[in-house]
Structures are given as structure tokens and as C-alpha cells.
Amino acid sequence: MQGKALIAKSLLISIVFTIIPTQTFSAQKITLGAVCKVNKETITYLKTTYTCIKSGKKLVWAKAPIKKAASGVLADGFPEGVPAPGRDCPNVGGTSIIYGAKITCVVTGGKGKWKLDAGQVIDKNQASKSPVAEKPKTNTSPVVPKVIPNDPNRSSMKIAILAFEDIKNVLKSASNPKSTYKMNASPNVSKELVALADKTLPTAVKFWQSVYSPIKPVDVIYASWTDRDWTISAVKEAGDSPNGYGGMGAWFDSKPQSSWQSELGSGMHEGPAVNGVTPKIDIVVSGPDAVNRPGGTTTAPHEYTHNVQAELAPRNFSQAPCWFSEGMAQYYGIALGYNNESTFIDNRRKVLLDREFGTYPFESQKSVAEWAAALEAASHGFCGGVGGYWTGTLAVEYLISTKGTAGIISLIKELESSGSFAGAFKSTYQMEIPDFFTLAGAHIRDQVADLLGLASEAAPAKNTSAQASKLEAGSIAEVTKAIAASKSIKLSPLITLNVENGALTTAQRKWIEDSLVFISSVSPPTDGGEWNLVFPKTMDWFLKNWDMSKETQHYRDMFANNTADQLVASVHSHGTASGGWAASFFVNPDKNWFNPDWQMRFIAQLLKPAGFANGLKGPDWFTRSFAYPIGAAYSQITSTGNYSSLHSDWVTSLSKLPQPIDVSKYESPESGDGTENYKAPGSIANEILLNLGGISKGVSFLKDIQANGGDWEKTLLASYGISKTDLYSQVSSWSN
Incomplete structure (x- = not known):
């Protein structure tokens, strides 16, 4: 078992203790690790046999090894x-x-x-009888079809791959780190283990440098359980407080010597400020068998991640539940320890199958509700004994698949600010923790099925929440890749951003500017000329900065008869002389306008397929709703959006349209039955196409139609591999 845990400013003992009663016996008290006098002396105390052994320069009591009986009993x-x-x-x-x-x-x-x-009792007093009364019976149940391990079509594998995409993207965009670490290896620690730490820690340092960049190298103290006194001295020399290094002796003494060989016990702490420098200390204590187990590779980045947690929330991270604190450290330990794209999934499986971090939580499958309850049980106190390291790893993996590492960082910062994990979680992920446990429980259930060799549960023929989740995962994956690709792009010089003083907060303006960079990267405004974007807070400012000559009388009257506050969150646009367009976004920092729906519409208003500004034609539902699923995914990844909630809104709106749904009504502006009714069928249709062909296919779709002589149905089949009839059928099925 490998324990891994965190306490800021002090040492956390992340191991399982063997409790020894402290009663007296024949005037002599025997406890594990206590000093003894005669080497190899053996004494039985309270039904336990102890042997006096040499440990370093001292003689201490240890449990006597259990020997195989001569009779053949093991x-x-x-x-x-x-x-x-x-x-x-x-x-x-x-x-x-x-x-x-x-x-x-x-x-x-x-x-x-x-x-x-269950209910069976073994009576070993029947030793005179043959222990086996009958030969083992072979399972004669019908043969179950072989299940492919790590099948990429499983929902759990899709989530795992999506989360790992975030790891790759962060590492790809990270620069060479300024900070580093200093390795301190004890005399008897395995050289192979130290080499593993030296191999994995540079990746962890690079990955976390944007939020964790100590001004002096992190002291990594890698020790063997046999090097007790050396470790205490090394921690003290690294700058730890007496409260930290003073407890290490008891930690070492509590570890039964019988477990030194195989168990990975580890802990981490940081010392107080010394001359203005806060020493950052990683303590890793392992047995030599660790080099042959997955934990030997994950331990160092796991503990380094605990340092990051303490850096982000030094006052309030202790309020985080164990499933999150240990699940986060364990997930990043795996992902950063095994960051090779071609081998990550296989190594992830090995770690999940190894009993190396706390209680192994399953021997058979459980229901989603039971897995959700397991996460709840891992929310209170130390969770190693209830499998919280294991379930927490998969729960955090699910979170990363939705909002990436940026979401994890945002959650911890919000926790530090508010002191409430539940409140910070809801603010970051737009859901209550019990609702999340159900989603994570489904992920855990499918992952357990994979590990047990069980098939995924059959997907319903009609659309369900599982199908919605599949579309959501695909959409978020596509947008995540596009965001990563946009990091090297600068804001297009064709975009003019004019903001009234006080209209936007600093954070809102940054989100808008980042969004414009993303939009420019996906479909830049070169074809359609410049974009003039204004963000007014007052009507007077708007009228002075808006070209009213382009407006119809209807809009002139609207602007004359309404205040800016009455138009908050509204979007208005018109074409420009250059073939581009101007757009106004009425805002007010005192109003709740900066919400996921507005963010989605902001992206949809500006992100258009290539050729749209030049008059290239396609079905109206496509051109007008092209960016709605992209905007929904972008809002979830970069802000407070919840994709599934926005998708649910589309489905609800679809069910309110005349039934049965006839998507062909929305192929041209004149054929629809309402100016806004194209949004629901168009958003779902574009969501399906986004999953089939990605963002790039959508961006080029209008140009591809033009190349095919204007035949959009032919282009649809050629570009996405789906016919108009099948696409419309899929859209209408959501209204059932």
C-alpha cells in the first residue's frame, strides 16, 4: 500500500498504522521499534512474537517472521x-x-x-480431516464475449483520453521552467527509485510552473525506511521547522519492519519562512520493491502536486475533501509520471490494477449510486481506508475532461478565497457536488467494468443523457484542441475593440480578448474586412461611437426610446463598407450579463464559416447556428459555462416547435416559422456535425459547397459522411 497525503506547514503521515496495545507484561512493555537489549532475542507478548533486530546502530523490536510449518501448512x-x-x-x-x-x-x-x-464458516479444528471435500468445480456458465481492455469506444476511455489531451496541451504550451529541484538521496534508498524521480520530476516542474515557481530549488528528500536518522537530519537541514522534523522519528518508528520491503509510505510538507525564503520540501520514503511497481514512477510527481496545492491555497486547502486532494495528486502523478502519449493508457491501467494507494475499493462491480456513495465516504477525514485515492483519481480525471487543469486551478483558488469547497466547486463547475458524484460514479463504474473484463452497458437506441454526454465530450475535445492551437496567434489587426470606461471588469475584458484571439485563429476576419466591436455602458456613449447611418428606422427608434440598461446583454450588428461588420454588446458590470448563454452567443455572433461575409450560401440552420456548440464548449472550458445545460436548453426549445420536427423548414430565412426558431434544430445539427468532422470541416463547408457547384447536400455527404435525411432524422429524434 502506498500512502500519499498533504498537510501545509507540517508532516502528514500517509500510512496505515499497526496499533499495539500498551499494557504491561511481566514488568516489560514491548512495542514495535522500541529499543531492546539482546540481539536475536525472541519474546511473545500479547499473543504476538517479537524479535530483537539491529536497525542502523540500534537494537529494536520487530515482529518475528512467520515460518512455514513442517507439516506443510503455509x-x-x-x-x-x-x-x-x-x-x-x-x-x-x-x-x-x-x-x-x-x-x-x-x-x-x-x-x-x-x-x-457469505455465511460460510471454516472450522480449522477439522484438521484431521481432508481439507478439500470435493474437487474445484469449473464454471459452466455461457462463454462471455471477450472484452478488449482499454477499448477507446468505452465512455471511460474517452474521458481518460480527453483528460490526457489537456495534460499534453499544457506541457506543449509550457516554457522551460525557471525553478527546479534539488535531489537528496539517503544512503540505502534504491538508486533505481531515485532515477525514476529524476526522470519524472522535471515534467512536473514544467507542468506546474505557471502557478508554482519557488524562488529556490525544491528539496526532494528520497529516503529508505532504514535511514531514519539521516532523513530527520536532511529535513532539518533543508529548513523545516521543529514541528515538522520533530515528528518524523515517530513516523518511522510506527512503520512495521515487515512492511519496509514492499510498502510505499510517503509524506510531504513545507517549512516556514527563513530569511524571506519559504523552503519547499518533498519527502518520499519507499521500500525497494517500489521500483517494480507503478507507484515507483508516480510517487515523486504525486508529492510535487501536493506542494502545488499548498501554494495555491495555503490557508484553506485543508477544507478540500480527501477524494479531491489525494485524487488530484494521484491523477497528476500518473499523467506526469507516464506522460508518453503512446503508453499512457496502458500504464494508467497498471496503476489502477495495483494495490498501491490505500484500500483497493472493488472486487466486483457496483451501481452508479454505490460508486457515488463511495466518493461521499471519501469526503471525510483520511480516505485511504475507504478507497478514496482510487475513486478520487477517476473523479478528478472526469473534472479535467470537462474544464481541464485550468478548472482545477480555478477551483483551488476559489477555495482559498471563500473557504468553502462546496461553494468553490459549484462556482467552478456549475453543479452541486452530489450531482457530480453521480456523473463521476458512472465514469468509475465503466472503468471498473473495463478492469473486470465486463462489457459496457448497452446504449439505448434513442437519445439519452449518455448520448448527450458523448456529444458533449466530442464537442469539448474539438474546442480544447482549437484553443491550444490558438495560443500562438495574436489578435487580428482587423479587429477594433472599443470599450466605454467602466463597462467591463478586467477579467471580463481579458475573456473577450482571449475569445477574439480564438475566433481569429479558427476563422480570421481576412475575407470579410474589419470588425468594429463596441461595448457601451451608457446610451450617450453608444450614440457617439456607433454609425447610425447604417441603421434602419426601426433600430433608430429603438435606440432613441430605450436606455442602455434596458438593452443590457443584447447584441446588435450591421455590415460595414469594407464587407466586414460592426457589432455592439450592451453591458453593465452591475448586471448579471456575463453568463454562459451570453458567452455562447458572443462566440456565435462573430465566429462564422469562411466565406460567410462574402455571401457564400449554405443552409440557414448551418450558417446561423454554426458556432453555438463551439461557443457552449468554449464557455465551459474557459469560464463558468455548463455545456450539458445549454444542450438541454436546445432540446427543450426543439420540443416546443411544431411536431414532428421538419428541419428543412430552416434551410432558408424565408422558410422558417420564426426568426429565432432556427437556433434549436441548427445548434443540434451543428453539434452532430462538429462530432463527425471537427471544427475545420465546418469552417470550410461553405467554400466546399461553392466548389461543388452550390450543392450543399452532396457536400454534406462528402465532407461528413452523412446524408441530409440521416442528419435531419438524428436532429428530430431529440424532440421525442
């Missing part, structure tokens, strides 16, 4: 060569009998293991 109390609880079994579903009790072969940790059936 350490588990059962004879050799027979099926027994906990032993490997070859045929999942098979059964056997031992001392009159029934046992069944079940999947445990990805392997077949014998397990005692």
Missing part, C-alpha cells in the same frame, strides 16, 4: 496445494469446498482469487 493457515481463501484460482466463477465451507473464484485486483462465500 502462513495463511491452510495446507499447500489446496484451494483456500486469498489464494490464486484459475477459473472465475468456479467453486470449491475447504473444511466444509464453500469458496468461489472471483476477480480481485484483476486476478482470480478464492473467496469465502
Whole structure:
């Protein structure tokens, strides 16, 4: 078991303790790690046998090793060569009998293991009898079709791949870090483990540098459990406080020597300011077997991520639930430790199958509600004993698949500001934590099914929340890639941004400017001339900065008879002499206008397919709704938007249109049954196309239609591989 945890300013012991009673016995008290006098002396105390061994320069008590009995009985109390609880079994579903009790072969940790059936009791007093009364029975159930591990078509794999895309994008855009780390290896720690840390830590340093860049190198102290005194000295020399290094001896002494070889126990803390410098300290303590286990690679970046948590929320990160604090560290430990794109998914699977971080939470499948309850159980206190490291890893992976690492950082900063994790979570992800647990529970359930070799649950024929989630995941993936590609683009010189003083906050203006860069990257305004964008707070300012000569009498009357506050959140535009357009966005920092729906419409108003400004034609539902799903995804990734909520709005609006839905009504402005009714069918149709062909296909669609002689139906089939009939059928099915 590998424990990994965090306490700011002090050491957190992230391990499982063996509790030894402190009663007296024959005037001598025996506890693990206590000083003894005679080397190799053996004493039985409270039914436990202890042996005096040499540890460093001292003699200490340790548990005596359990020896195999001469009679052939193994350490588990059962004879050799027979099926027994906990032993490997070859045929999942098979059964056997031992001392009159029934046992069944079940999947445990990805392997077949014998397990005692419920209500069965083994009576070892029957030792004179043959332990096995009958031969193991083979499972004769029908053969289940073989399930492909890590099947990319599984929902859990799509989420895993989407989350890892964010890791790749952050690393790709990150510059070489200014800060670094200093490795301090103890005399007896495995050189292979230190080499693994030196291989993975540079990636972690680079990944987190935008929010964590210490002014002096981080002291990484990598120690063996046998190097107790050396570790205490190294931590003290690195600048830790007495409160930190003073507790390390007890931590070491509490670890049973029998677990030194295989267990990965680790902890992290940071010291107080010394001469204006806050020493950042990573403590990693491992057994030599760690080099052969996945945790040997993930441990160093895991602990480094704990430092990042303390940096982002030094006062209030302790308010974060264990599933999040440890799940975040464990996820980034995996993703940064195994950041090779071609091998990440396979290595991720190995980590999930290894019992290396707290209690392994499953031996069989659970319902979504039960997995959600498991996350709730991991919200209180230390969660290693209830599988919180494991479930938390997948829960955080789900969060990253929606809003990326930027969302995780935003959540922690909001936690530091508000002191409430629930409030910060709702502000960041626009949902209550119990609702999130249900979504994460579904992800965990499908991942567990994959690990157990079970097929994904059959998808319903009609559209459901699962189908909506699939469209959402695909849309967000496409926009995430486009955002990453836009990082190297500058704001187009053809865009003029004119903002009335006090109309926008600094954060709002930055979002708008970043959005304009994104829009320019996807479909720049070169074809249609300049864009003149104004953000008025008052009507007087607007009338002075707006070209009224372009307006019809209807809009002149509207501007004359309304105040700016009455028009807050409205968007108005007209063409310009250059073939571009001007757009006004009425705003007021005191009003709740900067919301996901406005953000989506802002993107949709400006992001058009190439050739649109030059009069190229396509179906009206396409050109007018092209960017609605893109805007919904962009709002979720970069701000407070919730894609599924906006998709739900489209479905609701679709159900209110005349039934059955006839999408052909919305192919031209004249054929629709309402000026705004194209939005619902158009948004869903473009959402489907975004998933089929990506953003680039949509951007070039009008030009491709022109190249095909204006035949948009032919172009639809050639570009997206779907006919008009099938597309319209899919859109109308959402109204059922």
C-alpha cells in the first residue's frame, strides 16, 4: 500500500498504522521499534512474537517472521496445494469446498482469487480431516464475449483520453521552467527509485510552473525506511521547522519492519519562512520493491502536486475533501509520471490494477449510486481506508475532461478565497457536488467494468443523457484542441475593440480578448474586412461611437426610446463598407450579463464559416447556428459555462416547435416559422456535425459547397459522411 497525503506547514503521515496495545507484561512493555537489549532475542507478548533486530546502530523490536510449518501448512493457515481463501484460482466463477465451507473464484485486483462465500464458516479444528471435500468445480456458465481492455469506444476511455489531451496541451504550451529541484538521496534508498524521480520530476516542474515557481530549488528528500536518522537530519537541514522534523522519528518508528520491503509510505510538507525564503520540501520514503511497481514512477510527481496545492491555497486547502486532494495528486502523478502519449493508457491501467494507494475499493462491480456513495465516504477525514485515492483519481480525471487543469486551478483558488469547497466547486463547475458524484460514479463504474473484463452497458437506441454526454465530450475535445492551437496567434489587426470606461471588469475584458484571439485563429476576419466591436455602458456613449447611418428606422427608434440598461446583454450588428461588420454588446458590470448563454452567443455572433461575409450560401440552420456548440464548449472550458445545460436548453426549445420536427423548414430565412426558431434544430445539427468532422470541416463547408457547384447536400455527404435525411432524422429524434 502506498500512502500519499498533504498537510501545509507540517508532516502528514500517509500510512496505515499497526496499533499495539500498551499494557504491561511481566514488568516489560514491548512495542514495535522500541529499543531492546539482546540481539536475536525472541519474546511473545500479547499473543504476538517479537524479535530483537539491529536497525542502523540500534537494537529494536520487530515482529518475528512467520515460518512455514513442517507439516506443510503455509502462513495463511491452510495446507499447500489446496484451494483456500486469498489464494490464486484459475477459473472465475468456479467453486470449491475447504473444511466444509464453500469458496468461489472471483476477480480481485484483476486476478482470480478464492473467496469465502457469505455465511460460510471454516472450522480449522477439522484438521484431521481432508481439507478439500470435493474437487474445484469449473464454471459452466455461457462463454462471455471477450472484452478488449482499454477499448477507446468505452465512455471511460474517452474521458481518460480527453483528460490526457489537456495534460499534453499544457506541457506543449509550457516554457522551460525557471525553478527546479534539488535531489537528496539517503544512503540505502534504491538508486533505481531515485532515477525514476529524476526522470519524472522535471515534467512536473514544467507542468506546474505557471502557478508554482519557488524562488529556490525544491528539496526532494528520497529516503529508505532504514535511514531514519539521516532523513530527520536532511529535513532539518533543508529548513523545516521543529514541528515538522520533530515528528518524523515517530513516523518511522510506527512503520512495521515487515512492511519496509514492499510498502510505499510517503509524506510531504513545507517549512516556514527563513530569511524571506519559504523552503519547499518533498519527502518520499519507499521500500525497494517500489521500483517494480507503478507507484515507483508516480510517487515523486504525486508529492510535487501536493506542494502545488499548498501554494495555491495555503490557508484553506485543508477544507478540500480527501477524494479531491489525494485524487488530484494521484491523477497528476500518473499523467506526469507516464506522460508518453503512446503508453499512457496502458500504464494508467497498471496503476489502477495495483494495490498501491490505500484500500483497493472493488472486487466486483457496483451501481452508479454505490460508486457515488463511495466518493461521499471519501469526503471525510483520511480516505485511504475507504478507497478514496482510487475513486478520487477517476473523479478528478472526469473534472479535467470537462474544464481541464485550468478548472482545477480555478477551483483551488476559489477555495482559498471563500473557504468553502462546496461553494468553490459549484462556482467552478456549475453543479452541486452530489450531482457530480453521480456523473463521476458512472465514469468509475465503466472503468471498473473495463478492469473486470465486463462489457459496457448497452446504449439505448434513442437519445439519452449518455448520448448527450458523448456529444458533449466530442464537442469539448474539438474546442480544447482549437484553443491550444490558438495560443500562438495574436489578435487580428482587423479587429477594433472599443470599450466605454467602466463597462467591463478586467477579467471580463481579458475573456473577450482571449475569445477574439480564438475566433481569429479558427476563422480570421481576412475575407470579410474589419470588425468594429463596441461595448457601451451608457446610451450617450453608444450614440457617439456607433454609425447610425447604417441603421434602419426601426433600430433608430429603438435606440432613441430605450436606455442602455434596458438593452443590457443584447447584441446588435450591421455590415460595414469594407464587407466586414460592426457589432455592439450592451453591458453593465452591475448586471448579471456575463453568463454562459451570453458567452455562447458572443462566440456565435462573430465566429462564422469562411466565406460567410462574402455571401457564400449554405443552409440557414448551418450558417446561423454554426458556432453555438463551439461557443457552449468554449464557455465551459474557459469560464463558468455548463455545456450539458445549454444542450438541454436546445432540446427543450426543439420540443416546443411544431411536431414532428421538419428541419428543412430552416434551410432558408424565408422558410422558417420564426426568426429565432432556427437556433434549436441548427445548434443540434451543428453539434452532430462538429462530432463527425471537427471544427475545420465546418469552417470550410461553405467554400466546399461553392466548389461543388452550390450543392450543399452532396457536400454534406462528402465532407461528413452523412446524408441530409440521416442528419435531419438524428436532429428530430431529440424532440421525442
